[in-house]
Structures are given as C-alpha cells and as structure tokens.
Amino acid sequence: MSRLIYIVVSFTLALTACSTNQKENQIIDETATARLDSTLQSFLETGAVAGVSALIYEDGEEVYFNAEGYADRENEVQMARNTIVQIFSMTKPITGVALMQLYEDGAFELDDPISMYAPDLGELTVYEGMDEKGNPILVEPNRELTIRDLTRHTAGFANDPNAEYVGPILAEKNPMNREHTLGEFADRLWDIPLVFHPGEQWYYGMSVDMQAFMVELFSGVPFDEYVWRNILNPLGMDQTRYFVPESDRDRFAAVYSSAEGDSLQRVPDEQALSFNTNTWALTPGGWGYTSTLDDYMKFTQMLVNEGELNGTRILEPETVELMATNQLSEEVTERHFLPSKGQVGFGIDFAVRVRPPQSPEENNGVVGEFFWDGLASTLFWVDPENELTAVFFTQKLPFDGSLHKEFRDAVYGPL
Structure with a gap:
C-alpha cells in the first residue's frame, strides 16, 4: 500500500511540475497581455491607425483578443471581433493550400x-x-x-x-x-x-x-468554387470570401491612408471597397479575399495543427512541413523587399524564418515560424515551436511594417 501511495504522490507531483513549467513557458502571460494592450492603444494615440484588432491562440486556446478604435471612424463604428477586412495578400497562403491539396492528389510535381x-x-x-x-x-x-x-x-x-x-x-x-x-x-x-x-x-x-489558374486547370473546377469546397467550408470559414453582401457591409471596415507625417485620410469607399462589393470575372489567387479575425484564425490553427482542425484534415503533415520549409538557395541573392521581413527565406506561399533576429531593429520571431501579411498592413504568423498563432488586423495604406515590428515585440517581448 505504501508503494502505491508513493507512486500516486510522485505522479501528482510530476503533473504539478509539468503544469507549473507550462505556465512559466507560456508566451502570452499577464506581462505580454499588458504589453499588447498598451501597444494597440499606442497605435490609436499616435494616429497611426483608425482601428486595430488582434487575436492570439496558444496551445490551441485563445489567449488574447483586443480591438481598439474604429472600423469606420466617420460613422463611429467600433473595430470589433466580427469586423470584416480586406486581407489582400493573406489570400496567397489559402491559394497555396489549394494547390498543395492537388499536389497530394498526384496532379503534378513541383518541378x-x-x-x-x-x-x-x-x-x-x-x-x-x-x-x-x-x-x-x-x-x-x-x-x-x-x-x-x-x-x-x-x-x-x-x-x-x-x-x-x-x-x-x-x-x-x-x-x-x-x-x-x-x-x-x-x-x-x-x-x-x-x-x-x-x-x-x-x-x-x-x-x-497563376497558381489559382493552375488549381482550375488541375481540378476542372472554378478556383473560387474549389477553395470553398475544399478549404473554407470544411474549416467553417464562411466569412472569408470575395463578395461581401449588402447585409454584412455594416461590418466592412473602411480603408485609411497616410503619407509620412500626414494624418489618416479615408480612401473613398467606391475606390477602396469596389472589388468586394461587386461581382467580377476575376478570382485572383494573390489577393481579393475578405475575412474576420476568427475566420482567419481557423486557417492558422489548421496550419499549426499540421493540416487538421477539429477532426477535419485539409493537408497532410508532410505537406505543411514542405510549405513551411525554405525553398530559396543562397544563390538567390536578389530578393526584392523580402529582407525587410527579417531573417527569412521563402517556402510555398509563406515567408519562413531561418535565423533569429540579428538586431533589435529587426522583426521579432522564432526560427521555424512561417507567415505573410497584406497590403493594408494586416499580418498573421504560425509559430510551431510555441504552438502559437497570431492574426493582426488594421486597414492602413500604404503598408506599414512598423506596426508589425511593434506588435511582434509586444508578443515576444522586445529583443
């Protein structure tokens, strides 16, 4: 009996130690939460954005959400969890997943x-x-x-x-x-x-x-229909779409623009929102989708879970790993604006962090993370090491990478 008691007590102590260790190693703790709140508020106080929101999951659980400012400043519509934004190039990873599903089906080889x-x-x-x-x-x-x-x-x-x-x-x-x-x-x-x-x-x-065109070619299905059938609908991403119907436009964020040193000016809706408030023949793979924080978080959670969410498998783990592996050799020295993202290479429709930040001025992050952003200064990333995913929304032109730098520092702590 004494031996049984010893085993039970030892097991209990081990569980307690494990729980304590997890708490100590958690990225989004009370200190990080305070940093994040302060950072988002500072974006409003400095006039950098009209509105901003962020959602973070860690170990499969929501650990942070906040929304500050306005989705529509002129009509005093608050930035909210269900605000619809244009994600622009955050469309690209969705297209990449569609293409790689067909790769898994044997439709083609990458080379x-x-x-x-x-x-x-x-x-x-x-x-x-x-x-x-x-x-x-x-x-x-x-x-x-x-x-x-x-x-x-x-x-x-x-x-x-x-x-x-x-x-x-x-x-x-x-x-x-x-x-x-x-x-x-x-x-x-x-x-x-x-x-x-x-x-x-x-x-x-x-x-x-062109990848979207290839998806149509391989599947024999219109690109937008293929994505809906095989990614968006299975993941429950019913707020991710090209066309925003009239009934949802009260949640559709306005777009704001500022030159350096100038105050934010609203881009006229007929210009900024026209692609998503009309139907067009073009269904681009590189941009065009709108989404909400929770919808896009489902996509990132699928990725951090190696291709699966809530029992629905979208990709095989090996395919997610391939997509999140740098595909650029060191011989490719001309890299456009990619170096501005930090110590990264590029995988399949994601930037991939290959080295830790080399200076405090660089974007913060963990080796092995993969991510991308959007023209109106949106951002997401997947951090497999910490099982952390983050989605950051605002609607600011031109693209403002300084917001991402400060947001990343708030998540991980400044270098």
Missing part, C-alpha cells in the same frame, strides 16, 4: 514545367535590355518555368508598369483586369516578357494568381 499542363499558353521570352540600336533583347529562358517557381516567387513575371520596355507591355496587356477570367489572365501574362530567367531572383508579383 514540373507549366508548359506540361498548359501548352496553349505559348512560348515565354526573357527581356535582357536594349541593344545599341535601341531594340529589345529577347531570349529564351535558360530553363522552363516550373510550378515551384510560382510557389516561391522566382518566376520572373513583370510587376512594374514603370519598368523599361516591359512596363508598357504590362500596362497594355493588363492581365489583372477584373473583367478577365483566370484563363484570360494567364494568356495575357504569358505574352509579357519575363524580367529575369526563372529561378534567378525572388520577385513579388502575379505568381500566386
């Missing part, structure tokens, strides 16, 4: 040439400058453009209408015209010379919109 599946798009050329007579130098790519290039932004697609020679062609072809289907988008994009050979640089652009 397959796109021409294997879409030969009708024709031949690509690469612009290498002007010759001495002022004629463009157009050459064949050094190698074929692959699906992996699309997933890691190494395709070479033009993205600057002011660029030499290619810029005017991009403006003329206007592949992202809202009246175009994804097929028409792809046809027009393929007619524009690449600005570098596939794999040579990391350059942000329309690669993920």
